[in-house]
Amino acid sequence: MRTVLRLLPIIATRRGLFIETVLWSAVTQTAVLGIALGLAWTVGHVVAGETISLPGAGVVLCGIAVLAAVAAWRESWVSHDLAYRLIATLRGEVFDALRRALPSRTRHRRTGDLTTTVVADIETLEWLYAHTAAQALSSLLVLTISTIVSITIAPLLILVWVPLLIVGVAVPLATARRARHDGERLTRGAAALRSELLDTIRGMRELAGSGMLDAQLERLSHATRMLARTQAREASRLGAERGIADVALALAALGAILIALLDRASIETAHIPLTVTVAVAGLGPAAQVADMLRNAGTLRAATDRITDVLAEPPAVTDAPHVRESTRARESGLVFDDVGFAYDDASTVLDGVTMHVRPGETVALVGPSGVGKTTAARLALRMWDPDTGSVRIDGADLRHIADVELRGLISTVPQSSPLLRGTIRSNITLGDPDADDTAIHDAATVAGLFHPGTGLPDGLDTLVAEHGAGLSGGQRARVALARALLGNPRVLVLDEPTASLDTEADSAIMDVLRRSPHRAVLLIAHRPATIAAADRVIHLDGP
């Protein structure tokens, strides 16, 4: 329960809506109780032979009926408005946490897992915010009214419904452990299924080409079956608890009858229907709370996953205002005695020192897996080094505001990843407001308009998921245009031309070398590409 409570404070951001929900909920519940008690009272008195004004009672009761319906409508409107506002806010917070925390140095969580949290787990909270929190509060009012009425008409009645109310709350508490366990299994299972499904679609070519697709689909079906088994278990528990809750309601009626039988003298004849009605109605709040407790397992599991993401530490923390360490006379990209490890077990970079000066292209070479891409990622400040510092024009990256840093440095990441959209939307990733001339220039330099590139729709060519629809060479050129768009001071190129032919490669290297102000750190393997660099730095590993 404690974890769930952790997500309640967010309600405070919409205090007005919450209070309104509580109020309307109180009106609804009171009005519904009023109709039940009023009808029972009226019927009791009429059949007991007393004269009461039926039209008068009718007007009052119909009035309450209209009030109950209007209040119920208003309550559900306000409560859903509240819930979906909170959900949208929470989605924003969760994605914010993730965009700061990723890429993670050690904890590789699968996309499907994270997506499940931001999409499905958060959606689960609708139930907490729209149907539970406020209602639990307002049911206290109903409890009070029932108690007062009970004491007024037959004090013994309390002995009937209060124990049942306790039973109603105790049963879901007793099964809470199992509920929690199943809740966790369900959310975990759903997340695993999504991850595996995303991988299946991404690796469709491999799976179809290896004949393993059927086996993989069977794996997914198996996951569905395992999930269904847990769901059935969960349904069995919920069903049993619902059955018990229903029995409790019936027992309340029976208990009231029993009291009326045994203590016939102290209850007025006209109050007998009311006695039964109030005993049953007294259990209403318990039903509300029990319903919340019954679903607490799933809610808790979802909440745990959400708070877990929210607690992910950011990959780097901004401290842009500490600038005293700026070395005025240094220019270009500098790695100063940089050490970095993904985890405690193995150091990737140890005491790496290099300097890429403006107008210079430096090739970073070394066997695969030695940490070249890691170095590139440090230059881009995906993470901060454990020891030493990375500087641009004398300023430690840690002390450059992110917006400023992204204007200084750009990159062609390994295997040139692209996003869905068009070639134009990909090129303008770093600057959506770039003017057409700049886009055109970058694209021209990258060779996108070269007839051999084969893009009849030019910049409007559609790009599908993971760059599908473009060839490796076309992707490389788009990625290059994207990197060149902002005319960055520092360019970090991680095998930018691996999927280009040698001619295109050297044409592009020529262009890159043309700017006298730009420092280029180039990770490359091809001798010709390396030869085009001004200097070569060998990375040999720690």
Next chain:
Amino acid sequence: MIHRRLLELAGAVPGAIIALAACGTVISALHVGFAFTLAVVISALIRGEGDVVPAFLLLAILTVARGAAIWGRELLAARIGASVRIRLRARLLDRLAAVPAAERDSGATATTVIDGVEGLDPYYTRYLPQLLVVLVMPALIVALVWAQAPAAGVALAVTVAVAVCAPRVWDARLLRNGRARWERFTRLSSDYVEALQQIPLLRAFGAADRTAVRFVAQAHELRSSTMRQLRLSLVETGLSALAMHLGTVLAALAVLAAVTTGSADTTSAVVVLMLAGECFRPVQDLGTNWHAGYLGLTAVDGLDHLLSTPRVSAGNHDRPASHGTVEVTEVSYRYPGARTGVTDLSLRIDAGETVAVIGPSGSGKSTLARLLERDIDPDQGNIRVGGTDLRDYVPEARCRSIVVVPQDPVLFAWTVRDNLRLYRPDATGIDIERAARAVLVHDVVEALPDGYDTVLAENGEQLSGGQRQRLAIARALLSPAPVLVLDEVTSALDTDTERGVVDGLATHTSGRTVAIIAHRETACSHASRWIALREGRIAETGDGAPAGHVVTMPESL
């Protein structure tokens, strides 16, 4: 509302729905029996006459039966729901491969297959059965009340009719709005998937916060869309609540009026009071179930779209190629909306040959690889492997005839061992190690925390590009297929490693047909022949490994 297409999608569920409806009817009848008996007991108490003990015992029995029936229904619903989900998801998964690469949207598909199917469950297991219950029970209860006091019966009949029929007026519009909401939900989920996969890219370009801002806007649009839809459905709920409250009050007042004129007795009055509420219970449940169920209805477009994707046709040649001859005859293929592809391409690679396919970017090399893998089919011409047209193979046999390692191979979040066994599930530890050693990746694997049993991160993220490429080559080496096509698989390797890998490949593929697609002559040093492509056609061919000048100066061709 009954959605015919959805019934078709679920397959044979009518029996299950009827069973659940029967369950619901029994529970409703138990409620009515309880209320009726309770009324009789209460009126006996009021009149102070008659023996209430037998009726009291009956109430106790009904109580137990009702509790048990409610539990039973939940069990049955869970079971039926599970079988609907399993079957529907299996049918959807079956079509995944048929979606063309350019239209694949993993996030949206996952939403359809996971959330869409999950959301449909209540439609089948709650809403439809309850619809049948509503057709039976309220009418029955109205008749019972009518027998006690006709005026009360009329009041109840009218209000129940309103409660059942009024919401249906909006159902169509609700569904339309719902589809728009579902569309947004799918879009948002799919965008999250892509962004979360590409956070490093977004951060490197300072686009992460922009994306976050866009997502917040999208999340709020989803909220508005949801609320637009709720505006209707909540009015529905309010209307049925009004009908219910008024119906109960009016029926009770009607019977009381009859009591005062002497045309009804105490028992009737209490019976009507108790039954009026029961009359609305199934209707209210229908409303609740509709809300749980119609969200699933809105997912039907996505489901239908996927299910109506035509399956890729396959032949029935079920034996893998016995020899590795590759014949490409007058093949043309053009990507939709692009100028690239291959034109009238004919080539033949004999069994056991190692042939280099070279040419500038966009000359059609990768298209050839995709064609050979049957990731795409030629617009014209045909491709035969081992003498059989690729389209005539059953998929399993085709996979055991030719294996293509693509430019950007995908690794799965399985153990390294399972990844390596992709093309040969029965490969032994020794086979796996030998393949890994051949392409110099054994030491890399050994250095991982659990060696070959290390579970890889998504797409092997903890590995470098070159390590990933070598795992993909090792994986293909294990395949028993006589033809191996390698599409620039050493592009991320340094020269020394590349040389070692290429040598290892040559030793391990002797006797097999190998097509090496490459930009660098170092990648194809063991080729006995080369074919240079240009603009989708063969520009030149030659014997031996392609000399440096051929690869580096394609303009001269």
